[in-house]
Amino acid sequence: MNKRRRGLVTAWQRLRRRRGLCLLAAIACVLFFGFLLFSKNAEGNNSQNVGGLKGEEHHERRDAPVIQKEVDYQQLKRPVYEKPPLDPQALGEFGRAVRLNLQGEEKKLEEESISKHQINIYLSDKISLHRRLEERWNPKCKTVKYDYYKLPKTSVVIAFYNEAWSTLLRTVHSVLETAPDILLEEILLVDDYSDKEPLEKHISGLKKVRLIRAHKREGLVRARLLGASKATGEVLTFLDCHCECHEGWLEPLLERIREKETAVVCPVIDVIDWNTFEYLGNSGEPQIGGFDWRLVFTWHVVPERDQKRRRSPIDVIRSPTMAGGLFAVSKKYFEYLGSYDTGMEVWGGENLEFSFRIWQCGGTLEVHPCSHVGHVFPKQAPYSRSKALANSPLAATKELVGCKQNCGVQCVYLFL
Numbered sequence: 001m002n003k004r005r006r007g008l009v010t011a012w013q014r015l016r017r018r019r020g021l022c023l024l025a026a027i028a029c030v031l032f033f034g035f036l037l038f039s040k041n042a043e044g045n046n047s048q049n050v051g052g053l054k055g056e057e058h059h060e061r062r063d064a065p066v067i068q069k070e071v072d073y074q075q076l077k078r079p080v081y082e083k084p085p086l087d088p089q090a091l092g093e094f095g096r097a098v099r100l101n102l103q104g105e106e107k108k109l110e111e112e113s114i115s116k117h118q119i120n121i122y123l124s125d126k127i128s129l130h131r132r133l134e135e136r137w138n139p140k141c142k143t144v145k146y147d148y149y150k151l152p153k154t155s156v157v158i159a160f161y162n163e164a165w166s167t168l169l170r171t172v173h174s175v176l177e178t179a180p181d182i183l184l185e186e187i188l189l190v191d192d193y194s195d196k197e198p199l200e201k202h203i204s205g206l207k208k209v210r211l212i213r214a215h216k217r218e219g220l221v222r223a224r225l226l227g228a229s230k231a232t233g234e235v236l237t238f239l240d241c242h243c244e245c246h247e248g249w250l251e252p253l254l255e256r257i258r259e260k261e262t263a264v265v266c267p268v269i270d271v272i273d274w275n276t277f278e279y280l281g282n283s284g285e286p287q288i289g290g291f292d293w294r295l296v297f298t299w300h301v302v303p304e305r306d307q308k309r310r311r312s313p314i315d316v317i318r319s320p321t322m323a324g325g326l327f328a329v330s331k332k333y334f335e336y337l338g339s340y341d342t343g344m345e346v347w348g349g350e351n352l353e354f355s356f357r358i359w360q361c362g363g364t365l366e367v368h369p370c371s372h373v374g375h376v377f378p379k380q381a382p383y384s385r386s387k388a389l390a391n392s393p394l395a396a397t398k399e400l401v402g403c404k405q406n407c408g409v410q411c412v413y414l415f416l
């Protein structure tokens, strides 16, 4: 009996030991599969779109850019069109100032063009649509390599109303000649019901350019939204209709959005003189946007605390507001933010309202020092001040109330 019992006990102990081993093995298996599942999920979350995010801190994606072979790399960087052969003597080449010293009839035509457009269009018509610009970026920007296969593609949206064709077409050509083919989905030109000779004949032969027409005057905001609604690119890049893009302007914007989908990124806006078409640029630190008590946009130097946050002079700079005309945003994030307020009329105010919304909805508004785009600042604002300002306080009030529905973030009723 005893012997049998002893036998049973040892068998039982052996079984327990074996069961212990099995249990250990089972736990190891569960842990292993758990780890596999977790790492897969984390990967999935990383590439997850903002649709599933709520306005809290978002994770930033920081994959080190992969460096391709040099030949490959040059190939990937290639724009949609190469610039025509250089004529160094051509008017305004490399962004040089042009002074025509006109007399008589020609002088009259020049003055007429200035009073009509607030830009010297008489001169613009004489400058090549394909002119090159002098380098204006921090030399460090040139050393950054991008993984072109991983960058999102963009639709460039340009809204215009009665813009002179030469300034508009120079914008279009400069995009086509600087944006890598692999990154440019399309250029959407939105004609906000202009009443002048058709643009088609100038753009019909161009690859990737689409013209959309509003059926009535919509104003800048609704015209841009019309463009955005037709866009198929992952990123929306809004440009003004009298810009010139500097080499390498697009990649930093797209790289930043790839890294952080809730970042809305502006290029450094360089000045093109309205009278001489000189590309004045901005060699120092870029400035950031603010606003005054009338809710008018203002420029400011980067505060020290923000300078300290940056590890390199080519890191992005956080900006409270944007000037409005030039920025890139993930299409999904733009929709998540509630896009623009469609009640906005004509021009002005939408930039501040949209800037506040970005910050309130958990995103960031930034200026990228490696992205430079020139903009012709006209002699005077194209619309009367009262009309431009009519948007702003009203919009701010409306939007701070409406913000809750847009992105689920509690609002502070600053303007009520």
Ligand SMILES: [Mn+2]
Pocket (backbone or CB within 6 Å): 240, 241, 242, 325, 375, 376
């Ligand atoms: Mn403008």
